[in-house]
Amino acid sequence: MTDGVYTVKIKDIVKETKNIKTFRLDLDLPALPGQYIMLWVPGYDEKPLSISYPGRDMGVTVLRKGATTARLHDMKRGDILGVRGPFGRAFKITGERLIAVGGGVGMAPIAPLAEKAIEMGREITVIIGAVTKSELLFVDRLERAGAEIIITTDDGTCGMKCFTTHALEKELEKGRYDECFTCGPEIMMYKVLEIAKRHGLPTQVSMERYFKCGIGICGACVMDDGGLRVCKEGPNFRDVEIEKFKDFGKYTRDASGKKVYW
């Protein structure tokens, strides 16, 4: 299925929060948690998106933020989208007692990860963070799956009034975890990595960069200094790889390849 663009109909649309929708496609796409597709919105653009529902009626969960995602949010059941993928290296579950931190729409790959972990008989605690209560993603879904959930909101409308990283710090003091996963804003992930490292926890981070090809040839997504490609060797990297990145938490590159500091 990785060959070419595969055009399919939208089968269902779920409004998750005020600004986030899940699109279920008429496509059976086996994939592992953390993998992504390139989603073509015909006539607009093509974007890398984490797969939030692998397998039957494959789904992606999308925050409305630019012209393309706005167009996507306006689309209806039966409309046509193009898919390339699945691509990228998945999260790899090796621990027994996991903790995952998802900020905002960063929950998209964390939810299938948690489901998979539980299916594999592991314990998982998920810290779900959002600006406010109405923007929290996949709380019910993960409750149903049997994950332990810690909620944080910036404004305190639900759960703890703090950032996910504060909740992580507190939780890790209990010392019962052996592996950490994170997806969300880069600054958050940078801190998660720092905290997890201090507690001796191996961590996997879901990296985001500007993508063009998605298949490891254009060079748009490479990380300094080793030249690893986020679209191919990533998007999920281990702490030992990330520690060698000069750009993580510092700069990204725009569509021209120019550095843009955070």
Add this chain to the structure above:
Amino acid sequence: MPAGYPHQNSVVFMLETDICGLRLENPTILASGILGNVGSSLRRVARAGAGAVVTKSIGKQAREGYKNPTVIKIEQGYLNAIGLANPGVDDFGEEIKTAKEGGVPVIGSIFGFSVREFVSVAGKMEDHGVDALELNLSCPNVGKAGAFFSTTEELTYEVVKAVKDSVSIPVIAKLTANTGDIVAIAKACERAGCDAVTAINTLKAMKIDIVAGMPVLGNKIGGLSGPCIKPVAVASVYEIVKETGLPVIGCGGVTTGEDAVEFLMAGARAVQIGVGVADRGIGIFRKVAGEIEEFMKDHGYRSLEELIGAAQG
């Protein structure tokens, strides 16, 4: 010599080649536009076994290029319409410096929308320390009604001559087969004092998705690469070698050592590899080099020189 190189000593000896003064440990070169916009990426490809690397085509200013989809796979090849996206020559020195740590020649690909732009970017790339320049002539000359440099002998001659006169490093012109007579263009390069040519760039192409009812590429039209363009590229190399005295670098659809041997037998002194990286990974350079060597051993060729032009007759 990096560790793990197959058949260590013999490879270096058998596969060595030179092209316009650049010495290559093996005849595989990373093609322009493939992993070439960031220094650490070029260095990684060099360390993975490429005989030389070419940068992404760099222009005067940063350009974001076209909207996605910019690269798609089709039957027997790939289509791309990146739109000359690049970070601009002024900021590129740091990337070249890192690329050179790879220990192989770094060829700076450049483009311009006028002869003056080409000359200005060429000078800056020379200052950045590239070992040679490759002129991407597949771009429109804005001043002359948008005619592509690569499609008329006059424009080709003018730009190659101007760049040659302004720099002291070797100048390679990259040609397209999207022209009436690629040999005539190559001859114009030769007259202008060009040191070598690369043949060929992508071929104009389009993919329409019949369900969406529209072209897939953001720019609608793009360039075709991969196995499907190899026969066109081999013919171009063969004719240019026959009709001119220019050293030629073959490019278009090299995925295996056998593909490379075909180009070498047509008379190419080296080959570039582009989308083959998608099919076989960054290790493709070492793999192709090993396969060329294997072919040579199996068929009694003792050096690359014996292979180069063997099919010219």
